[in-house]
Amino acid sequence: MILSKDCAQLYIADYGTSAVIRISGRATFASSVPFKKLMNTLIDRDCEKFTLDLSDCQLMDSTFLGVLVGLSRKFVNSVGSILLFNPSDQVKDMFDNLGILDLFGSVNSLCVESDLITPVPQDGVTNKSELAKNSLIAHKSLMDVNRENEIKFKEVALFLEENLKTSLKGGAAD
Numbered sequence: 108m109i110l111s112k113d114c115a116q117l118y119i120a121d122y123g124t125s126a127v128i129r130i131s132g133r134a135t136f137a138s139s140v141p142f143k144k145l146m147n148t149l150i151d152r153d154c155e156k157f158t159l160d161l162s163d164c165q166l167m168d169s170t171f172l173g174v175l176v177g178l179s180r181k182f183v184n185s186v187g188s189i190l191l192f193n194p195s196d197q198v199k200d201m202f203d204n205l206g207i208l209d210l211f212g213s214v215n216s217l218c219v220e221s222d223l224i225t226p227v228p229q230d231g232v233t234n235k236s237e238l239a240k241n242s243l244i245a246h247k248s249l250m251d252v253n254r255e256n257e258i259k260f261k262e263v264a265l266f267l268e269e270n271l272k273t274s275l276k277g278g279a280a281d
Contacts (some may be wrong), residue, residue, distance in 0.1 A: 114138040115164065116247040117145060117227040120219045125156040127219050131163035136170035138240050141229045143174050143241065150181060160217060167201055169260065173245025176252050179210050186212045193217075206253035236274045243267040 117134035125147055134142070140273035146157070167175075175189070190212040202208040232252070246264050247257045 109154060111254055114229060117142060117229070118160075118224050119145065120223040120225075121149070121154070121271065122149040122223075124154055125158070126154050127158045127160055127217065127224075129160040129163065129224065133165050134171040136168060136238060139171045139174040139245065140237060140241050141227065142171070142216065144177065145180050145227055149179075153181070156188055156190075157165055158190045158214060158217065160192045160219070161198055164195065164198055165193075167198055169205070169249060169263075170242045170245045171199075172201060172205060172207065173247075173249040174241065176210060177245060180248070186210065190214045205249055205256055205259075207249070212253070239267050239270050241276070243271065264270055265266040 110140075115138040118129040118131065120127040122179070128142075128145070130139075130142070145209075149157070151199050160183045179189050181193075191202075192214050199208070202211070241266060245258045246267065250260055250264065
């Protein structure tokens with residue numbers, strides 16, 4: 108089980124057709140599930156422009172980045188739909204090293220009304236099968252968008268596929 112203390116804290120300022128999402132802490136595989144759920148909920152409500160405030164984001168792992176790539180593919184113009192604000196050099200290097208930086212736009216300033224920023228509640232627990240499935244989809248997105256990522260993540264994807272097959276055979280829903 109993955110507890111919420113392992114997840115980055117997410118905050119949102121929802122403006123209807125646009126939203127600012129602050130990602131605070133370490134954006135890892137554990138954070139990717141609640142982040143994806145939040146984004147999909149907003150997209151279902153016709154939100155079409157997102158600014159990710161990365162001022163307090165210490166790092167993003169490949170699963171989280173793959174989720175971002177997958178979400179960006181839902182938009183005709185992903186560069187204008189998902190914007191990055193103030194990523195650290197380390198986070199920016201991760202985007203660049205995976206060949207995905209050009210999929211996202213950037214903004215140099217951010218004006219958010221502080222009374223509109225609210226923490227995103229997280230259910231606290233995500234099962235291993237859901238995490239593995241989410242991670243597999245994320246890594247496949249990274250491989251699809253940049254062929255060089257196939258070399259980096261082929262073994263990871265195979266491991267996750269085997270892990271999912273094993274958990275399905277065993278009926279484990281942990």
